[in-house]
Amino acid sequence: MNKGANIIDGKAIAATIKDELILDTEQFFQNTKIQPKLSVIILGQDPASLFYVRMIEKTCQKVNFQFEKHALSSKISEDELLELIKQQNNDNKVHGIIIQTPLPKHINQEKIQRALNPGKDVDCFNPVNMGNLAMGNPVFLPCTPNAVVEILKRENIEVEGKHVVIVGRSNIVGKPLALILLLKQPNANATVTVCHSRTTNISSFTRKADIIVAAAGKAGLIKGDMVENNPVVIDVGTNEVEGKLVGDVDFDEVSKVVSKITPVPGGVGPVTNMMLMKNTLRAAKNMTEKVY
Ligand code: NAP
Numbered sequence: 001m002n003k004g005a006n007i008i009d010g011k012a013i014a015a016t017i018k019d020e021l022i023l024d025t026e027q028f029f030q031n032t033k034i035q036p037k038l039s040v041i042i043l044g045q046d047p048a049s050l051f052y053v054r055m056i057e058k059t060c061q062k063v064n065f066q067f068e069k070h071a072l073s074s075k076i077s078e079d080e081l082l083e084l085i086k087q088q089n090n091d092n093k094v095h096g097i098i099i100q101t102p103l104p105k106h107i108n109q110e111k112i113q114r115a116l117n118p119g120k121d122v123d124c125f126n127p128v129n130m131g132n133l134a135m136g137n138p139v140f141l142p143c144t145p146n147a148v149v150e151i152l153k154r155e156n157i158e159v160e161g162k163h164v165v166i167v168g169r170s171n172i173v174g175k176p177l178a179l180i181l182l183l184k185q186p187n188a189n190a191t192v193t194v195c196h197s198r199t200t201n202i203s204s205f206t207r208k209a210d211i212i213v214a215a216a217g218k219a220g221l222i223k224g225d226m227v228e229n230n231p232v233v234i235d236v237g238t239n240e241v242e243g244k245l246v247g248d249v250d251f252d253e254v255s256k257v258v259s260k261i262t263p264v265p266g267g268v269g270p271v272t273n274m275m276l277m278k279n280t281l282r283a284a285k286n287m288t289e290k291v292y
Helices: 009-033 048-060 079-090 109-115 127-134 143-154 174-181 201-204 251-259 268-289
Strands: 038-045 066-071 096-099 163-166 191-195 211-214 232-235 239-241 244-246
Touching: 009 048, 009 109, 009 143, 009 268, 038 048, 038 201, 038 232, 038 268, 048 066, 066 079, 079 096, 079 109, 079 268, 096 268, 127 174, 143 174, 143 232, 163 174, 163 201, 174 191, 191 201
Parallel strands: 038 066, 038 096, 163 191, 163 211, 211 232
Antiparallel strands: 239 244
16 A cells, blocks of 8 residues: 555644644634534434534544534424524524534434524535525535645645546535636636546546545445546545445555555545534624624
8 A cells, every 4th residue: 555655644633723723713712702612413313423513523622622412313303493493593603503414304404403593503504505605605605625725735735726626526525626626716717527426438528637536435435547647646545345435546556656645544535524613603603793
């Protein structure tokens, strides 16, 4: 396996952001006596979701945020869930709210998304926040796409005017990432191509990319022969293969022909968590400054 200097250390980037957040949170507390608080709503016992929520709790502890978990039965009614969201929306001590997906089939996801106060929607779950982003005026940036952009920024990788090819068009990764990279602002202004499962000849796009972002959820999708001219490769994919976590990029092949690459694990994942914390602090600041 390539252990060379071209491997981006997502854990180190996350550690730097964590230290910055601790200072920023301390400063905010000194000024306002408010400790940011993140509330997580989780339905059922999905092990991956429970693991993710535990990780969020630990990250909150590291950056001195309050954390509150609402673990509910997957049989809860839609009205009961809406009532809890309403209560969290109205609780001035709660700054950020996450509703863990997938939701049980009897619950209308869009109704739940729209019920969430956009000013507390630190995971950009409410379509209002996606709409604000699409209009070029985001309040929060979705955590995973924002982690990709943050990594590029901190690695001093120029994005402006570059051709970024994203593989994946989901509402939580590919599509919002394209919208962020199209923003008319520093660390954006890119030319973006979005590929998906119906794209014919993905290689013809990835070979022309300055930056490739793989977010398809397909282990080993991006092979060495799909890459030319030493691009930067950011691997968002997290797939379990024979009990091992791997990305969407065939790391052994691709890492030999790129200028920089993120590994899985230890790439985008740790930075995503920090983006969630950043959004929660932003939400707390916005509430005190009555921005939203
Ligand atoms: P998703 O909702 O399943 O979307 C996958 C996207 O990839 C879809 O747009 C799909 O195309 C496209 N796709 C699937 N197979 C393809 C193929 N063979 N060729 C080209 N495109 C293909 O997944 P997601 O939620 O966006 O997540 C993507 C990956 O990122 C997953 O592995 C997930 O676990 C990971 N992830 C990581 C983090 C993190 O923090 N590291 C956070 C979120 C997600 P269609 O639209 O045509 O179906």
